[in-house]
Amino acid sequence: MGFIKLPRIMIAGLGGDSGKTFVSCGLLRYFMDKGLEVSGFKKGPDYIDSAWLKLASKKEVRNLDTYLIPKNEIIKSFIKNGTACDISIIEGNRGLFDGYDSKGSHSTAELAKLLGCPVVLVLTVKKITRTSAALVLGCKLMDKDLNIAGVIINQLAGKRHESIIRETIEDITGIPVIGAIPKLNSEVMPSRHLGLITPDEYELAENAIKISAKAINDYVDTEKLLNIAKDSSLIQDYKNESDEKNSSLTISQRKNKIRIGYFCDRIFSFYYPENLESLADLGVELIKISSYNDKILPEIDALYIGGGFPESNIELLTSNKELMMSLKSAVESGLPVYAECGGLIYLGESINIDGKNHQLSGILPIKFMMSKKPMGHGYSEAIVDNDNPFFSNGTVMRSHEFHYSFIDESAPYVKTCLKVQRGVGAIDKRDGIIYKNVFGTYLHIHALGFRQWAEAMLNQANKYRVELCRHKKMQ
The missing domain is CATH 3.40.50.880 (Class I glutamine amidotransferase (GATase) domain)
Structure with missing residues (x-):
């Protein structure tokens, strides 16, 4: 068993509808358009977000969930599908610490730690300012083994709103704000039930991906985000004997x-x-x-x-x-x-x-x-x-x-x-x-x-x- 370098980032949020899929899709398409080799992953049992990530990256997207899949199989799947990529984007699900039980078992945070993956927190800041720093600080202190390496603030009202939130988060938490996305004029990715509709059912799906990529280009420090991904720790590469078995x-x-x-x-x-x-x-x-x-x-x-x-x-x-x-x-x-x-x-x-x-x-x-x-x-x-x-x-x-x-x-x-x-x-x-x-x-x-x-x-x-x-x- 050895250790390998795989640039990677976990896109997490404080809950559903925080903009994780929009940001993840935008990042995948943005980096792909820049000529980088990308791979997309989705934490948790999910088909619809994965389909959007697949559309954005134009390749299969793998689900990584520690309840459904043994941890060694998750690591192997991630390595197999992330090797030779310039960056792997993992979209979390629900809130960062939400899991199977009160201890947060099988949460996005636990997956990030399993994969040694730095976390970028997408934070919806609609109708709040300084409280945003309290939310980020709470996440930082909740689990000191978790590497929250950056914040992307979402649904900003304007420049003054951004200035207050950016300064407060960075001063109080020490975590850099690497993106500030304004509130968009319309719903780019329509919802149904408890999530998005499938891209196959939405005739403007490709256009939605392009809008998300443009938002990343215009409002996110992609160089800083890529450097965070490149600074990820080495990940252990190992094989299971069952890989070689054929009945x-x-x-x-x-x-x-x-x-x-x-x-x-x-x-x-x-x-x-x-x-x-x-x-x-x-x-x-x-x-x-x-x-x-x-x-x-x-x-x-x-x-x-x-x-x-x-x-x-x-x-x-x-x-x-x-x-x-x-x-x-x-x-x-x-x-x-x-x-x-x-x-x-x-x-x-x-x-x-x-x-x-x-x-x-x-x-x-x-x-x-x-x-x-x-x-x-x-x-x-x-x-x-x-x-x-x-x-x-x-x-x-x-x-x-x-x-x-x-x-x-x-x-x-x-x-x-x-x-x-x-x-x-x-x-x-x-x-x-x-x-x-x-x-x-x-x-x-x-x-x-x-x-x-x-x-x-x-x-x-x-x-x-x-x-x-x-x-x-x-x-």
């Missing part, structure tokens, strides 16, 4: 290229890149499917339906009855399907939105309702306690959930295989809805923290192909 199952199946499809469009876009890569690493051929353009399910051995916002695009989604019928027929013939959150909704009978019922695929005998508030939000953990096609009893699934939908209590009995020990789940602290070779869940997993998932997908896909070949020979 005999993987080697044998590489010869026949198992095909696994996944919905990939503006409706279903919630996939951690590592989940798809973990399948590809096992020799799987990944087949993109549009939930609204493709009328017939392609020839595949299994299907993965990730999360998204089917409820926000319900008319477009439900207009494609042909694909729903095609999938339902394949499920009845034994096609393995793994569906998360929005994917689970797709498999249901219907969803009621604002009093109107919309018919879905009808694969699972459940009906969904939409709530005005989150029905499940945050980290979750479940244990397998019932037979199912994918995981053995006793398997622990660390995950996260975020959904405004819920299953109508009048739904008939459905078989479940997960006992939810933390979180809400689907029905009465249960989840993992099973029908034939379908596994539907509200819980999102990350493949780096739940490595059984990719092997399970491959196993089921291989069994289905074998059975299908056997059936064809008998005809």
Whole structure:
């Protein structure tokens, strides 16, 4: 094991809606436009902010979360994807010290310390002046092992406002103010629910990235920020023996290229890149499917339906009855399907939105309702306690959930295989809805923290192909 140099910075805030994504996207695009090699990361379980960072950097963005992923895997992922980059930008989530519990476990601050990463605090200063210094000082004193190396003040009212805040913060805390962004005239990145809308759903998304990059150019001392990143401590580089391991199952199946499809469009876009890569690493051929353009399910051995916002695009989604019928027929013939959150909704009978019922695929005998508030939000953990096609009893699934939908209590009995020990789940602290070779869940997993998932997908896909070949020979 050795130590390597990786220029890096953590963009943190005091809470949600503080401008972290705007600043992070702006920095990525600004440095990229200047010819620097950049990499973007997002702390925490998140798909939408990551999608904005991906648009800004024009490359895959990795999530780093110590609840979902073991610490050694986080370090390896960061090194793997940050090596050879001039700067890595990590966007924090929520407030700097907000985490799993009162001690701040799994917080942005804990991730920054794990990666030896200097922190730049984005501070919204709307309708405050000297109090801003108290907020920064509180963060500095809260954890003296944390390196808060700079502050970017956001939503300034004017020059006098900036002058008072800059002088107060620097005099009282000793932390330099390296940027001062004024309040913009309009909402650059529109919000929905508890966060931003996805860039795929926003026609002005690219323009929003350009506006953020211009704001960085005009109002942030980028040379100072880059020097802070370059002054990051050395980071330990080490490998896990498991990196070199390949199962005999993987080697044998590489010869026949198992095909696994996944919905990939503006409706279903919630996939951690590592989940798809973990399948590809096992020799799987990944087949993109549009939930609204493709009328017939392609020839595949299994299907993965990730999360998204089917409820926000319900008319477009439900207009494609042909694909729903095609999938339902394949499920009845034994096609393995793994569906998360929005994917689970797709498999249901219907969803009621604002009093109107919309018919879905009808694969699972459940009906969904939409709530005005989150029905499940945050980290979750479940244990397998019932037979199912994918995981053995006793398997622990660390995950996260975020959904405004819920299953109508009048739904008939459905078989479940997960006992939810933390979180809400689907029905009465249960989840993992099973029908034939379908596994539907509200819980999102990350493949780096739940490595059984990719092997399970491959196993089921291989069994289905074998059975299908056997059936064809008998005809």
